[in-house]
Amino acid sequence: MNKILIVYYSQSGVVERMAFAIKEGVEKTNGFEVLLRKAEEASLEDLKAASGIAVGTPDYFDYMAGTVKDFFDRTFYPLQSKIRGSLTANLPCVLFTSGGTGGEPALASLKKISMAFRFKVIGSVTSGARFDEEILEKCILLGEKLAEEVRKSKGNT
Numbered sequence: 001m002n003k004i005l006i007v008y009y010s011q012s013g014v015v016e017r018m019a020f021a022i023k024e025g026v027e028k029t030n031g032f033e034v035l036l037r038k039a040e041e042a043s044l045e046d047l048k049a050a051s052g053i054a055v056g057t058p059d060y061f062d063y064m065a066g067t068v069k070d071f072f073d074r075t076f077y078p079l080q081s082k083i084r085g086s087l088t089a090n091l092p093c094v095l096f097t098s099g100g101t102g103g104e105p106a107l108a109s110l111k112k113i114s115m116a117f118r119f120k121v122i123g124s125v126t127s128g129a130r131f132d133e134e135i136l137e138k139c140i141l142l143g144e145k146l147a148e149e150v151r152k153s154k155g156n157t
């Protein structure tokens with residue numbers, strides 16, 4: 001069973017609804033288990049077990065939320081192997097953000113940190129501070145796309 005880790009933070013619920021929609025999209029494909037984790041609860045073990053990852057955050061002061069940054073801070077060093085390099089290199093990844101002005105700065109911060117982890121970022125969705133049906137659809141499709149990429153990366157086309 002392939003595991004997909006969805007890590008997110010949400011205070012007023014928009015990013016959380018996006019996370020649920022991505023989960024729904026992933027689960028449209030058979031053979032996937034979703035580990036849905038609030039960032040403060042997400043662990044190194046969750047990340048090590050994952051064949052793909054989705055990361056979501058509200059835009060806070062043009063950056064990701066502190067708990068999401070903390071998740072990255074806690075897991076970065078233990079994922080560096082002297083022999084194999086970054087253990088998350090090429091891990092299929094999608095990103096999702098929400099913000100009063102559209103969530104783009106937070107997305108940029110997630111993209112930058114994804115480079116340090118060497119994730120393979122294959123898509124993203126940004127939302128305003130009010131959730132709508134169109135965003136819901138985009139998130140479901142993003143989840144489907146992530147599952148498809150993981151399937152391809154495992155050679156199960």
Ligand SMILES: Cc1cc2nc3c(=O)[nH]c(=O)nc-3n(C[C@H](O)[C@H](O)[C@H](O)COP(=O)(O)O)c2cc1C
Nearest residue numbers: 010011012013014015058059061062099100101129
């Ligand atoms: C502390 C704080 C800082 C924020 N800073 C920004 C910001 O810099 N840019 C922006 O567009 N929205 C900003 N917002 C608005 C949130 O990003 C927005 O309400 C978002 O939709 C919240 O997501 P959530 O419902 O998942 O908590 C801020 C909100 C808070 C609480």
